[in-house]
Amino acid sequence: MLVIRSAALEAVAVKPAQYPGEPLPEIAFAGRSNVGKSSLINLLVRRRDLARTSSSPGKTRTINFYRVNDAFRIVDLPGYGYAKVSRADSESWGPMIEGYLAGRPQLRRVVLLLDARHAPSAQDLQMYDWIRHYGLGGLIVATKADKLSRSELQKNLAMLRRSLAAGAEEKILPVSALKKSGADALLAEMEAILEAGAAAPPEAKDAE
Ligand SMILES: Nc1nc2c(ncn2[C@@H]2O[C@H](COP(=O)(O)OP(=O)(O)O)[C@@H](O)[C@H]2O)c(=O)[nH]1
Ligand SMILES: [Mg+2]
Numbered sequence: 001m002l003v004i005r006s007a008a009l010e011a012v013a014v015k016p017a018q019y020p021g022e023p024l025p026e027i028a029f030a031g032r033s034n035v036g037k038s039s040l041i042n043l044l045v046r047r048r049d050l051a052r053t054s055s056s057p058g059k060t061r062t063i064n065f066y067r068v069n070d071a072f073r074i075v076d077l078p079g080y081g082y083a084k085v086s087r088a089d090s091e092s093w094g095p096m097i098e099g100y101l102a103g104r105p106q107l108r109r110v111v112l113l114l115d116a117r118h119a120p121s122a123q124d125l126q127m128y129d130w131i132r133h134y135g136l137g138g139l140i141v142a143t144k145a146d147k148l149s150r151s152e153l154q155k156n157l158a159m160l161r162r163s164l165a166a167g168a169e170e171k172i173l174p175v176s177a178l179k180k181s182g183a184d185a186l187l188a189e190m191e192a193i194l195e196a197g198a199a200a201p202p203e204a205k206d207a208e
Helices: 037-045 087-102 122-133 150-164 183-199
Strands: 007-013 026-031 063-068 072-076 107-115 139-143 171-174
Touching: 026 037, 026 122, 026 183, 037 063, 037 072, 037 139, 037 183, 087 107, 087 122, 107 122, 107 183, 122 150, 139 150, 139 183, 150 171, 171 183
Parallel strands: 026 072, 026 107, 107 139, 139 171
Antiparallel strands: 007 063, 063 072
């Protein structure tokens, strides 16, 4: 069981020169603004306020690197899909994310967060295509599961799986930061990802 003993913000970056230098393995988290990404990161590391949570979405336009156990990093990618950001901000988002996905050899996986209540947006689908393109897919988190009944949740997990055309090997894990549920299953996946990476470094990720 992955036990998080320490977690600290190590770097806030808008360009690769600002990424941390030490090649620790990284697991990144992506999703629409307000999907619950900061809340989930805080739940994983059991800190109320490591990643800032906000009821005014769209503010995080940086890539935030959290160093965990001095062994790996959780990387908070900037949220997308919020209308009220400046044009300059929305134009810098794509290159910022792609620069990270394409140019970060120690990146092991990108966890895509989707709201358990809703069908994925066009941008969610595009994001997941991108994640798959770089060979970093296979783990999806359905957030805010507390907002659904058990049967609605089961129905929506199946809907998300169909919408993403996700295969049986791809995992979709429900979580609730409010009820503090789902973190253990996600931490177990993260541990497996980190161990697999240590055993056999992946091949070049953008090979055709
Ligand atoms: N009911 C419920 N609300 C949540 C949950 N996670 C986050 N929220 C709320 O959703 C809003 C956005 O959360 P935040 O973590 O800042 O989202 P981010 O923009 O993706 O980082 C906040 O008002 C949170 O309190 C959850 O599991 N359940
Ligand atoms: Mg956030």
